[in-house]
Amino acid sequence: MSELLEFLKTLNLPEKEYAIHAAGPLSVRVPERVAHDLDIIVKKRLWNRLTKKYPIDRTELSGDPVIRVGDIELFKTWPAYKNINKLINTAELINNVPYVQLKHVRQFKKYMNRPKDIADIELIDRLLKAKKPAE
Numbered sequence: 001m002s003e004l005l006e007f008l009k010t011l012n013l014p015e016k017e018y019a020i021h022a023a024g025p026l027s028v029r030v031p032e033r034v035a036h037d038l039d040i041i042v043k044k045r046l047w048n049r050l051t052k053k054y055p056i057d058r059t060e061l062s063g064d065p066v067i068r069v070g071d072i073e074l075f076k077t078w079p080a081y082k083n084i085n086k087l088i089n090t091a092e093l094i095n096n097v098p099y100v101q102l103k104h105v106r107q108f109k110k111y112m113n114r115p116k117d118i119a120d121i122e123l124i125d126r127l128l129k130a131k132k133p134a135e
Contacts, residue, residue: 001027004038005097007070017046018098019091021078021108025099026120029127033120037071041084041100047076080111102128 001024018040020028027035042050047067054067054074067074078084081104091098106124109117 001035004071018042019088019100021100025102025105028094040074041078042074043085080108
């Protein structure tokens, strides 16, 4: 994951305009949960800037627009969410990198419901449970 993050830095994405989603928020917390790429959601203004520099492609799964730069995929929309700005605005900073909150990652994983998502939901539930203060 560190190589992906180093490459991400070279893109010089503006603060508060993006957040890492999908496996990234899990991989940063649990190194055994390897992320082979970074899925990044971006605000509209940043998306428009990026489209002037990189070609727009389509995802295989949904046909949604995506910009691919190496092993980084940038999205202006995300399944299960109408407003990704909220996800970006409430992202958690870990080592100065914004990650979508685990509760939102869980919502996405539940929506997708693939075998890998079911395993990730279990991992997220363990992480969230460990984070709660003892009652």
